[in-house]
Amino acid sequence: MRRLITAWLVYFSIIGSSQAAAWVKLNEQNTEKLMLDKQSILQKDKLKRAWVKIEYKAPQNNPETIDKTYNLSKLLWFFDCPAQKVATTQVFQYLDNELVYTAAIEAKSAEFIDPVPESHVDIAMRYVCKADQSVTAAKAIKAEPETVKLNTPNPNTEKSGTEKTAPAAVAEKKAEAVAKNPASNAAKLDKAKGDNHSLHWSYQAKTGPDNWGKLATEFATCASGRNQSPINIDGTTHASLKPLKSIQKFPAKDIVNNGHAIQVNFKEGNMLVLDSAAYQMEQVHFHTPSENTIHGKIFPLEAHFVHVDAKGNLTVIAVLYAEGKANLGLTKILGQISKTPTEPVPLKNRLTARELIPDNLGYYRYSGSLTTPPCTEGVRWLVMKNTMTASREQIKAFSEAFESDNNRPIQALNGRIIVE
Numbered sequence: 001m002r003r004l005i006t007a008w009l010v011y012f013s014i015i016g017s018s019q020a021a022a023w024v025k026l027n028e029q030n031t032e033k034l035m036l037d038k039q040s041i042l043q044k045d046k047l048k049r050a051w052v053k054i055e056y057k058a059p060q061n062n063p064e065t066i067d068k069t070y071n072l073s074k075l076l077w078f079f080d081c082p083a084q085k086v087a088t089t090q091v092f093q094y095l096d097n098e099l100v101y102t103a104a105i106e107a108k109s110a111e112f113i114d115p116v117p118e119s120h121v122d123i124a125m126r127y128v129c130k131a132d133q134s135v136t137a138a139k140a141i142k143a144e145p146e147t148v149k150l151n152t153p154n155p156n157t158e159k160s161g162t163e164k165t166a167p168a169a170v171a172e173k174k175a176e177a178v179a180k181n182p183a184s185n186a187a188k189l190d191k192a193k194g195d196n197h198s199l200h201w202s203y204q205a206k207t208g209p210d211n212w213g214k215l216a217t218e219f220a221t222c223a224s225g226r227n228q229s230p231i232n233i234d235g236t237t238h239a240s241l242k243p244l245k246s247i248q249k250f251p252a253k254d255i256v257n258n259g260h261a262i263q264v265n266f267k268e269g270n271m272l273v274l275d276s277a278a279y280q281m282e283q284v285h286f287h288t289p290s291e292n293t294i295h296g297k298i299f300p301l302e303a304h305f306v307h308v309d310a311k312g313n314l315t316v317i318a319v320l321y322a323e324g325k326a327n328l329g330l331t332k333i334l335g336q337i338s339k340t341p342t343e344p345v346p347l348k349n350r351l352t353a354r355e356l357i358p359d360n361l362g363y364y365r366y367s368g369s370l371t372t373p374p375c376t377e378g379v380r381w382l383v384m385k386n387t388m389t390a391s392r393e394q395i396k397a398f399s400e401a402f403e404s405d406n407n408r409p410i411q412a413l414n415g416r417i418i419v420e
């Protein structure tokens, strides 16, 4: 739950919510201006935190993105007021309002430092820590249980717009979690929501794909949906698709057999920017054989990198693997593939998504759905044009983890356009 909460905080910062935030100017110099969102101040355990932004007159360089400059930073700072220490946990850099860089770390893993006197963090710390604002503290106490319940913490407590998005986000999140990770996330979400949700579905016979839509009212879209996944990629339309902006340097956290697929969950910070929205990569899972096909060709293995944005919108990056040379990234998880459903087990090797995704990020794009119940639609699908290879042994390790194949059959296009 904590992981999700932190993730959501990221998104609300991106959504910007300039109308909801209450920015106060803390410092202004010739070159830059420091602003702090009063509405975002919250007490979290023994720490306080707040969103700040720094506007720069001249473009700044970030050593991590040599080719990009930025003139606005949005940062989430955590303050240990008694110890007078500060940590940066979220960074968003923009150039003329376009997001060019982002990074994130959980507060508990962040390094707290003594701020340089009169630096931005020092000024912000004095503001946030001064005279324990009882109003803010009371608000924080009131806000936290609510956010846990909804699973959509909202630092901008006055932002009424989120009233609308929260239930949708929960539904989407829950749908995804139920589909991808019944053992952990879904159980937690359900507990939080106070209902029970462990409907059985499979890839075979009575509980197989042909019958998913009949198994439960929640799964009705599997039968009635008109924009379902997977599909056969063919007859594509050429469009000037923007190059993918993706940061995939944060390593995987743990691995789980969720009963339907082998899934690797990622630490926070792996972001994808699509349609000006920021998506956080949550997990990758594998299907044998592939679900999507290209010009009718079925591949022996397909990976789905599931990303989610602030509103619960999903984007899935699909990578297809042909049989060939072993993939070094897959090698790192092979020894930890369980043939029975498990709780997540920490991954022994350091693995980043980069190792499982082709260098060339050319892609096909279409609008589809989850390929597992409840088959929720509105999922942005990005199928990598370039395939990778996996060895016969690697493919076997994934397919042997389950009694049957775990690929949903191809679904009708129903007039949808696939662009490339």
Ligand SMILES: [Zn+2]
Binding pocket: 285, 287, 304, 371
């Ligand atoms: Zn999938």
